[in-house]
Amino acid sequence: xxxxxxxxxxxxxxxxxxxxxxxxxxxxxxxxxxxxxxxxxxxxxxxxxxxxxxxxxxxxxxxxxxxxxxxxxxxxxxxxxxxxxxxxxxxxxxxxxxxxxxxxxxxxxxxxxxxxxxxxxxxxxxxxxxxxxxxxxxxxxxxxxxxxxxxxxxxxxxxxxxxxxxxxxxxxxxxxxxxxxxxxxxxxxxxxxxxxxxxxxxxxxxxxxxxxxxxxxxxxxxxxxxxxxxxxxxxxxxxxxxxxxxxxxxxxxxxxxxxxxxxxxxxxxxxxxxxxxxxxxxxxxxxxxxxxxxxxxxxxxxxxxxxxxxxxxxxxxx
Numbered sequence: 001x002x003x004x005x006x007x008x009x010x011x012x013x014x015x016x017x018x019x020x021x022x023x024x025x026x027x028x029x030x031x032x033x034x035x036x037x038x039x040x041x042x043x044x045x046x047x048x049x050x051x052x053x054x055x056x057x058x059x060x061x062x063x064x065x066x067x068x069x070x071x072x073x074x075x076x077x078x079x080x081x082x083x084x085x086x087x088x089x090x091x092x093x094x095x096x097x098x099x100x101x102x103x104x105x106x107x108x109x110x111x112x113x114x115x116x117x118x119x120x121x122x123x124x125x126x127x128x129x130x131x132x133x134x135x136x137x138x139x140x141x142x143x144x145x146x147x148x149x150x151x152x153x154x155x156x157x158x159x160x161x162x163x164x165x166x167x168x169x170x171x172x173x174x175x176x177x178x179x180x181x182x183x184x185x186x187x188x189x190x191x192x193x194x195x196x197x198x199x200x201x202x203x204x205x206x207x208x209x210x211x212x213x214x215x216x217x218x219x220x221x222x223x224x225x226x227x228x229x230x231x232x233x234x235x236x237x238x239x240x241x242x243x244x245x246x247x248x249x250x251x252x253x254x255x256x257x258x259x260x261x262x263x264x265x266x267x268x269x270x271x272x273x274x275x276x277x278x279x280x281x282x283x284x285x286x287x288x289x290x291x292x293x294x295x296x297x298x299x300x301x302x303x304x305x306x307x308x309x310x311x312x313x314x315x316x317x318x
Contacts, residue, residue: 001034004070005042007042007088058305059073067169071085083154092190100152104153110158110176110181113146113152114188119192168215
């Protein structure tokens with residue numbers, strides 16, 4: 001399955017390479033392209049590929065929703081036991097699909113590609129990626145080197161049980177590991193970009209840090225928000241009561257005036273904020289899971305499709 005955003009010049013060459021590898025495996029397969037609101041004719045290229053290859057299906061989103069949503073839209077249309085995701089910019093090597101599938105057969109649920117020798121600029125891509133990966137590894141506790149590589153092989157149970165939304169595709173391995181799935185990585189080839197330009201830059205460090213914080217908080221406290229809001233609120237209220245008690249003691253036993261002391265307001269604020277946080281935790285417990293977890297609503301809208309996805313659940317999808 002391949003998310004696409006403004007990669008029209010690369011698609012035909014990518015499809016020819018990928019087809020050669022998948023045919024050599026000897027298994028039935030299907031390639032699903034998800035056009036994430038491209039503006040450069042990528043959908044026309046996908047339609048042409050689908051018209052010449054019955055093993056191709058295309059999905060076109062109404063606008064650019066982001067890579068996580070494009071992946072989620074593709075996952076929703078997959079039913080095979082194995083799914084492989086791939087970048088559309090020709091930087092991933094289709095030959096590496098063979099290695100990832102072999103690692104899955106060893107008993108892993110998710111195999112992540114590791115671009116050990118990245119062919120990108122140091123300041124624009126490699127340095128931000130190293131910092132983002134280091135931060136993600138520290139926060140998640142998952143020791144892999146490349147959270148951002150789209151080239152991955154998944155067992156279907158992983159994508160069915162791990163929700164993907166926002167811009168959390170980079171941290172899918174951490175989400176899967178926290179769910180109890182077996183996650184590993186495999187060094188893969190990384191090639192220089194032939195066409196177009198990268199969609200990411202130095203700002204991904206900040207975005208990555210914020211996303212990782214959200215991932216950690218959601219995964220750790222989604223089902224028990226009272227443990228977060230309740231603990232923080234209780235601590236603030238406790239310190240408010242202690243400070244307020246000390247001020248009362250000063251007033252009664254040491255005759256210290258309180259009317260002209262701004263410090264009097266501090267325990268009041270701490271107690272009120274603490275109680276509000278505690279009640280927020282209670283309300284969050286009552287609300288329960290978000291709409292993403294319950295699958296009530298989808299964060300994307302499909303404009304049109306091409307090809308007919310097959311329903312044989314024994315096939316490998318890419």
